[in-house]
Every structure is written in structure tokens, then in C-alpha cells.
Amino acid sequence: MKAILCREYAPYTQLRVEEVPRPALPARGVRIAVDYSSISFATSLVVSGKYQRKPPLPFVPGTEVVGTVTEIAEGVTACKPGDQVLAILDWGGFAEEACTTEHTVYKLPKGIDATHALHAGVSYGTAYGALAWRGHIARGETLLVLGAAGGVGLAAVEIGVAMGARVIGAASSAAKCAVAREHGAAETIDYSREDLRERAKALSGGRGVDVVFDPVGGDLFDAALRAIAMEGRMLTIGYASGRIPSIAANILLVKDLTVAGFNFGAYVGWSPVDERARFEPQTRAMYERIFAWVLDGTLRPVVSDLFPLERYVEAQDLVLSRKSMGKVLLKLR
Numbered sequence: 341m342k343a344i345l346c347r348e349y350a351p352y353t354q355l356r357v358e359e360v361p362r363p364a365l366p367a368r369g370v371r372i373a374v375d376y377s378s379i380s381f382a383t384s385l386v387v388s389g390k391y392q393r394k395p396p397l398p399f400v401p402g403t404e405v406v407g408t409v410t411e412i413a414e415g416v417t418a419c420k421p422g423d424q425v426l427a428i429l430d431w432g433g434f435a436e437e438a439c440t441t442e443h444t445v446y447k448l449p450k451g452i453d454a455t456h457a458l459h460a461g462v463s464y465g466t467a468y469g470a471l472a473w474r475g476h477i478a479r480g481e482t483l484l485v486l487g488a489a490g491g492v493g494l495a496a497v498e499i500g501v502a503m504g505a506r507v508i509g510a511a512s513s514a515a516k517c518a519v520a521r522e523h524g525a526a527e528t529i530d531y532s533r534e535d536l537r538e539r540a541k542a543l544s545g546g547r548g549v550d551v552v553f554d555p556v557g558g559d560l561f562d563a564a565l566r567a568i569a570m571e572g573r574m575l576t577i578g579y580a581s582g583r584i585p586s587i588a589a590n591i592l593l594v595k596d597l598t599v600a601g602f603n604f605g606a607y608v609g610w611s612p613v614d615e616r617a618r619f620e621p622q623t624r625a626m627y628e629r630i631f632a633w634v635l636d637g638t639l640r641p642v643v644s645d646l647f648p649l650e651r652y653v654e655a656q657d658l659v660l661s662r663k664s665m666g667k668v669l670l671k672l673r
């Protein structure tokens with residue numbers, strides 16, 4: 341089959357399409373003919389060996405796909421051949437065929453657009469899990485989302501609104517702020533020209549925001565931490581800025597703040613099979629809710645661009661250029 345193969349940890353610009361053997365079907369496994377696979381900021385880190393987890397070489401990158409089930413292992417009950425599914429993978433998504441265990445394969449409801457369902461995968465899953473399970477966000481609370489027009493950022497804007505929060509979307513341009521507003525942000529902050537800390541405080545009546553969702557890190561994390569209200573929560577999601585921030589503990593003490601990490605991979609693909617099985621009821625219930633919200637228009641996933649597999653490098657360039665809004669996808673068929 342055709343796939344992108346990572347033979348050594350190296351810059352993503354070296355990756356090319358190759359003919360590789362089909363993946364083996366694991367126990368409790370599902371084989372999927374891939375229609376779409378998504379690209380994220382993290383893909384570039386994984387292939388260069390700079391991510392928190394390194395797949396064994398050689399490997400096919402790509403951690404989420406939408407496609408049609410073509411084969412199931414004995415005992416699989418989550419889906420059957422012919423079903424359209426979303427699957428979260430360890431790796432192996434940039435290929436014509438992908439395999440994973442049934443614990444992270446989610447049958448698509450009738451009528452859902454396949455590209456929207458794919459965006460609903462890691463981006464909306466991360467936003468939902470962080471806000472609900474770690475941020476315990478409540479109706480009426482103020483949520484500040486950084487990188488609010490990016491893949492997970494825009495998802496957090498919409499999920500925050502769906503959960504009843506008043507959302508402030510913060511991003512690096514007027515165009516990105518406009519996208520955050522179109523997707524439900526009540527207010528926006530353009531941090532390329534406005535002071536994030538001062539504006540966030542002003543937009544929350546001087547008391548500060550209740551929850552921050554931060555996939556960017558760096559200086560923006562530092563500023564946002566200082567714009568949180570008493571007993572507020574900081575959700576640290578990623579470091580797209582390139583700098584992992586450090587925290588002076590006294591800042592937490594003075595305002596009774598909680599900083600919570602969230603690693604979606606620990607609940608789905610990038611975890612031992614037993615752990616995936618343990619979290620399966622929780623993740624399955626979450627995707628039922630997310631798919632229902634996509635179908636009724638509460639969530640409106642944005643596909644920024646579609647590329648054929650052969651143009652993966654170009655697609656990854658676009659993600660890293662900071663120009664994409666929403667999700668960049670590869671179309672396999």
C-alpha cells in the first residue's frame with residue numbers, strides 16, 4: 341500500500357510516499373480503508389523524535405483517520421466491515437490502510453460529514469476532555485482560549501460555548517479573532533497588538549478569568565496565568581510557541597490557582613491496551629456527545645485545507661506557518 345514512512349527521526353521535510361507492507365491486524369483489531377487522515381503541529385515533533393513518545397522505527401505517522409472498516413479480528417463488537425468510522429491510532433494514519441484495536445474506533449452516525457468527523461477526533465476530544473474532566477468548567481464561567489483559531493483552540497472555543505461558558509478567544513491576528521467570534525467567542529483579544537493580561541482582566545470585570553485553555557505556552561502562558569481569577573484553573577495543553585513555561589509556585593498560592601495538565605493520548609491511542617479499555621466507556625460517551633453536537637450544528641468543525649498524501653510536506657508547512665485556521669487534512673481516496 342502507499343504510505344509515508346518515517347525511517348529515522350528527522351525533519352518532516354525528508355518524508356516521502358513509499359510502497360510499504362499492509363499493517364498486521366492486532367488482537368481485538370480493526371482494519372480501515374482510510375479516506376482522510378489529519379495533520380497536526382504534533383506530527384512534526386513525532387517524526388523528528390521530539391515528542392514525549394517516540395514510536396519504534398520505522399513507522400508510519402498519523403494518529404487519527406476516518407474511513408471504512410474492511411476487516412475485524414475475532415471478538416470485535418464495536419464495528420463491522422462496511423461501517424464508516426473515526427479511529428484514533430498510536431500511529432499509522434498516513435497510509436491507504438490503518439489498523440488499531442476496537443477500543444478507539446467510533447462508528448460515525450448517519451449524515452455526518454467525514455471531514456467534520458475527523459476534526460471531531462483529537463481536536464474536539466482534547467478540548468472536551470480538558471474542559472470537562474480536568475477543568476471542571478461550569479455554566480457561566482469565563483474561559484480564555486489561546487491560539488483560538490488553531491486546531492484544538494477553535495475546538496475549545498466551541499466546546500466551551502456548548503458547555504455554557506462565556507468564551508474569550510485570543511489569537512495573533514484580526515482575521516483569526518474574527519474566526520473565533522464566528523465560532524462563538526463572546527470577546528476576542530488580538531495578542532499581536534493587545535496586552536493579553538490587561539485585556540483578559542478588563543474583559544472579565546477586573547476579577548480575571550475562571551479557566552485558561554492553553555495550547556501555545558511561552559510568554560502567552562505567563563501572561564494568562566496572571567489573568568486568572570481566585571480559585572481559577574490553567575489547562576496546559578501544548579507548546580506551539582516552542583517554549584515550555586515554568587511556574588513560580590507563589591503565583592498559585594496567592595490566588596489558590598490550579599494548573600492541570602491534559603494529555604488526550606493517555607486516554608486513547610497512545611496508551612497501553614488495558615488503559616484504552618479502561619477509558620473506553622468515557623471516550624465513547626464523549627464522542628457520542630460530540631457527534632450529536634456536530635450533527636445539530638452546535639459544533640462547526642472547520643477544514644482549513646485538503647491535500648493528497650503526496651503533498652504531505654506542503655500540508656505540514658501550512659500547519660507550521662501559523663496561517664491555517666481549523667484543521668489541515670490529507671485525502672487518501
Ligand SMILES: NC(=O)c1ccc[n+]([C@@H]2O[C@H](COP(=O)([O-])OP(=O)(O)OC[C@H]3O[C@@H](n4cnc5c(N)ncnc54)[C@H](OP(=O)(O)O)[C@@H]3O)[C@@H](O)[C@H]2O)c1
Pocket residue numbers: 380381382462463466487488489490491492493510511512513516555556576577578579580581582602603604605659660661662666
Ligand atoms: N495535550 C493534548 O492532548 C494535545 C492534543 C492535541 C494537540 N496538542 C498540542 O496543542 C498544540 C496546538 O496543536 P494544534 O493541532 O491546535 O496546532 P495548530 O492548529 O497549528 O494551532 C497552534 C496555534 O498555536 C499558535 N502559535 C503560536 N506560536 C506559534 C508558532 N511559533 N508556530 C505555530 N503556531 C503557533 C497559533 O495561533 P496564533 O497564531 O493565533 O498564536 C496556532 O494557531 C500543539 O503543541 C500540540 O502538540 C496537545
